[in-house]
Amino acid sequence: MTSGVFAAVIFAALLHAGWNAIIKFGEDKFQGMVLLSVAHGVIGAGMIMVFPAPSPAALGWLAASVGFHLWYKAFLTGAYHRGDLSRVYPIARGTAPLVVLGISALLLSDTLRLIEACGIVAVGLGIFMMARGVFANREAATLVPFALMAALGTAGYSISDGMGARLSGSVSGYVGWLFFLDACLFTGWGIARRGRGLLPRNWRVLTLGLFAGMASVGAYWIAVWAMTKAPIAIVTALRETSVLFAVLIGVVFLGETADRTKILAACVILAGIVIMRAF
Template identity: 45%
Template sequence: MSFAILLAVLGSAFLHALWNALIKTGTSRLGAMIILSIGEVPIGLAVASFCPLPAPEVWKWVLMAGCAHFFYKSFLTYAYEHGDLSRVYPIARGSAPLIVAVLGPLLAMLWPNAMPADALSLHEYAGIFVLGAGILLMAQGIFAQGENRKMLPFALGSACATASYTLLDGHGARVAGDAIAYVAWVFVVDGLMFATGMLAYKGLDVLPRDRKAWGVGMIAAAASYGAYGVSVWAMTKAPIAVVAAVRETSILFAVLIGWLAFGERMTKGKAIASAVIVGGVILTRL
């Protein structure tokens, strides 16, 4: 991974932490996520209007990725109902690079024509696992400090969905040959799926009525597109597992936002975990 791609992925990580923090600011996490999803549709259509339509073989990837994003948002929303940003986010994001690193080669063996394997060096694997260990260490407070454990299955479900869409989108963008256009259509499908599905399930009363909530939701949608557009582009230029791992440094930004904006405690354990995460990023760059 080149230095320029590394900087781009780190920028993507900040934007990802930012939109997650924006979802936490409202009284209704589900309502905020629905607004974000609604906002994704015009953003995706606007970007797609400047790009040629994807080839027929790309649409299956778009639809599969849209489904994976639907489950990711669903699990993440309910996890935030039960836990803090600095706890949910590490668990939800921390397991994903490990799943990608393990399942990526396995899927490549089972489905070689669709998912060619990325060749990873020993130090890149070491970096991925150190990074994952650091993020999981960041989340240990759920047990050590007696925090609400109801969020745990939702956070882990979000991690599995994250791993799924990481693999799907990384390879889907390669098939499409245009990461920007591919992400635009994934956002359209994802936004329509989540917004219509949740409104059908919960009804219109779940939507916030104040302008501030809609403004924040639209900003979160723009940050979400920027975050994922950059990371999927990077997946076409560097090994998917390494990009996924470096992107998880968003946890550092999320912890800082949780501390500065939400008044969440900055403990010694969080500081140590942060150092482990940085060590994992360095290993992926050696």
């Protein structure tokens, strides 16, 4: 992985943590996720008009990714209703790199060195350590199944999009169609579930939701592009270092607690990044 790709993925991680914090900050998490999807649809439609459509070889992966994205959004929203950002986010994101690593080793053609695999494992374990309070202090344990299911969705769409983008012929066109289709389905489901009252009349809420959507599109476009330049498992692991930013946002802006375990976990995650990058 080149220095430019590495820096781009870390920046994507910051953007990803930012939009998650916006969704968590709002009082209605489901409404926030629907607003996120509205922004996805608008931006996706614009990208479709500008960039070439993905090649037929990528369409199966695209369809699978849309399904996994919907799965992820539904379970992530449920998890945020049940726990803190600094607990939900590590579980939801920390599981994905380990799942992707396993699938990459068994099914994908990506070549990973042992030291890189060790770095990915370190990142995953460090992220799990961030969520220790859920188990040690019995903090809203009901969030765990939702967060784990969201993680499976993350792993699924990471692999689908990495493979699909490589076959698409146009990463931007692929991402545009992905967000447009995902937005149409999720927004339609949200309105069917809650009615038109789900869409806010408060301009502040609307602006925050749309801003989160823009950050989300930018973050994921970078990640998908990076998967065409580097192994999917490495990009996924680096992208999940967004948990460091999420915990910082949770502590500084949302009033969540910081303890020694979180600090130690941050050191383990950073060690994993160094291993993947320096060796």
